[in-house]
Amino acid sequence: MNSEILVNVTPMETRVAVVENGAVQELYMERAQTRGIVGNVYRGKVVRVLPGMQAAFVDIGLDRAAFIHASDIDQSRGENDAHKPIQSLVREGQSITVQVIKDPIGTKGARLTTHLSIPSRYLVYMPDTNHIGVSQRIDGDEERDRLRTLVTKVKADEEIEKGGYILRTAAEGIGEAEIQSDLNYLKRVFRVLGERIKEIEGPAIIYEDLPLYLRVARDLVRADVEKIRIDSKETFTKVIDFVRKYTPEVEPVFEYYPGERPIFDLFSVEDEIGRALGRKVDLKSGGYLIIDQTEAMTTVDVNTGAFVGHRNLEETIFKTNLEAVTSIVRQLRLRNLGGIIIIDFIDMEDSEHQRQVLRMLEKYLEKDHAKSKVTGVSELGLVEMTRKRTRESLEHMLTETCGVCNGRGRVKSxxxxxxxxxxxxxxxxxxxxxxxxxxxxxxxxxxxxxxxxxxxxxxxxxxxxxxxxxxxxxxxxxxxxxxxxx
Structure with a gap:
């Protein structure tokens, strides 16, 4: 699978398109006035404790108070404390250090945790644990054990006693020098963070994650990425400076794009964005999907449309459903749809066909960076799944509620x-x-x-x-x- 990443930079916003085998699979956007805050660390103040919900609202300096559940608060004083009530963990007026794990979405405030984690190129540092984990995407017990051993060794050599680490997917195949560089970088970052926590009462930000164009260099460079093209000379220079400092081995992947033709026109990205805002997605066979995003869930309806097949109805249905799987997974990534997702495949009488469609869905979801879980087929023949949601969907980022129909999608005749x-x-x-x-x-x-x-x-x-x-x-x-x- 060949991948390219296109980075379009303007003073107002940065847009990133991940292109795999010539087709846009993922889109990331960051606007100067409304930057995402996932990963940011704040010194906040508890404004309200809700025993009935086992949660609290925390003022972190945003328009809306953020939300933290008891399960996201550090309770590391022994196993028996695992289910402490929220009122014994925090109190109104208390200062608390928190990290954003989910952006404000719709009318909901940001979701918080006290379990801090600071990412680098190959590692994620977690100060509250001593566990060393490995990304599930790294296959092979031998490689996983090698990486754990490397981190343990470098930790001992550098006399780092506190903190645990997760080895990210990009760590596959790396050596001791890269691990050492990342550990020292994370040590410096956390030292500065610790100093700010002592100095600041809050509500205030004390650590801000990198801007999108630098997160591309940190998070999206994988073995299958052939080129990362950036259309801004100034941004390209900043990225190269960052890469030379932290990950010099990936510098050849980056390329400045000076072309007269807009970079997003290279792979018809603008057209894809326009289509991703519509309800209907056409399939090559003549079938189509209808995707409806609501507050509670997203529904996907599969239809045969003009596709009539060549042998019989069951074969037509099976082939349409198989084709729909690849399109559905792509649309979930492209539109960044999360939460509960209900897929209404065309009814299949053959149980083997049902099993193959479900297995194919799970296989394609493995390529998705967002964690997902397929719970199976319900009694009504619907496939139920969840996909982790950490930021606004493409529709919420680019559109607003219709002033004519007030979001109903229909108007009175x-x-x-x-x-x-x-x-x-x-x-x-x-x-x-x-x-x-x-x-x-x-x-x-x-x-x-x-x-x-x-x-x-x-x-x-x-x-x-x-x-x-x-x-x-x-x-x-x-x-x-x-x-x-x-």
Whole structure:
């Protein structure tokens, strides 16, 4: 699998596209005014303790208070303390050092933990434990044991007593020098962090994760990445300085892109972003997906569409579902959909077909950087899964609630609004005395009142004994109207 990473930088925002085999698989965006805060460490102040929810709200200096659950608070004073009530762990007004593990999403504040973790290129440092773990993506017991032994040795050589580490996927195959460099970097970072914790009362930020273009150099350089192209000379220079300091071996992967053609046009990334905001995703066979994102969950409906197959209906359904799997996993990554996801595959009678589709879904999800879990097929034939959500989805980042339909995705029909107009006139007639009525409404509603509803208008005028006039208001939406007494 050949991968390229495209980095588009403007003063307003940084955008990163991960392209695998010529197709965009993931998108990352960071806007100067609304940078993500996952990974940031804050000195916060507890503003409210909620025993009923076993949680607390913490002021970390943002518009909305952040949220921390009792399970995310350090309770490392023995196993018997594992289920302490929240009121025994924190109190209102208390200063607390926390790290953001989930960005504010929608109306929800940021999610916090007191279990700090500081990442570097190959390692994640965790000051509250002495455990040495290895990424599940690193295969082979021999390599996993070698890496654990390396970290243990370097820790002893550097006389680092406190803290545990997780070896990241990028650590596969590295040697002692790289481990030593990362350990020393993390030691320096945590020393500075410790000093700031002592100095600052809060609420205030005390450690900020790297900007997106540097996180690309730290987190996204893998063995299968052939090139990382950056279209800003200034940003390219900063990235190269960072790489030469911490990971000089990956410098050849980076390349400045000076082309006249916008970098996101190289692989039609802009078109992909536009399509990723739509509900319908076409499959090559003629089938299609319908993806609906709601507050509670995301639903994916698979349809055969124009695909009729060549042998029989069961084969058509099976092939459509198999093709849908690859598209669904790609869309989950591209749109950064998280939380509960319900997939309604086309019903398959053959249990072996069901098993193959489920197995293929799990296999493709292994390539996804976000942790996911498929719980199987429900009694209704729906595939239920979860995908870890740490940041806003593409839709939430790039769109806002429609001011016309208020997020319903539907508007009242012109006929419905006409009947509301009639009811409003009757209501006004009972309450007030007037000579005539003027109705202000949208073009569509006025056209219908003067055409299809003209006989009803005439009947209403006879009933109330007064004339009704209509006037188009170009700025009104289809649901808006006013009835004016004259």
């Amino acid at each position: 012109a006929q419905t609004v006409c009947y509301e107009v009639f009811r409003e006139i009757l209501r006004e007639e009972r309450a007030y005395n007037t000579d005539q009525y003027l109705v202000l409404a949208s073009q569509e509603v006025v056209d219908r009142l003067l055409d299809e509803e003209s006989s009803n208008v005439a009947d209403l005028e006879d009933f109330i004994g007064k004339p009704i006039r209509f006037q188009v208001e170009p700025m009104y939406t289809q649901e808006q109207f006013d009835v004016i007494l004259q």
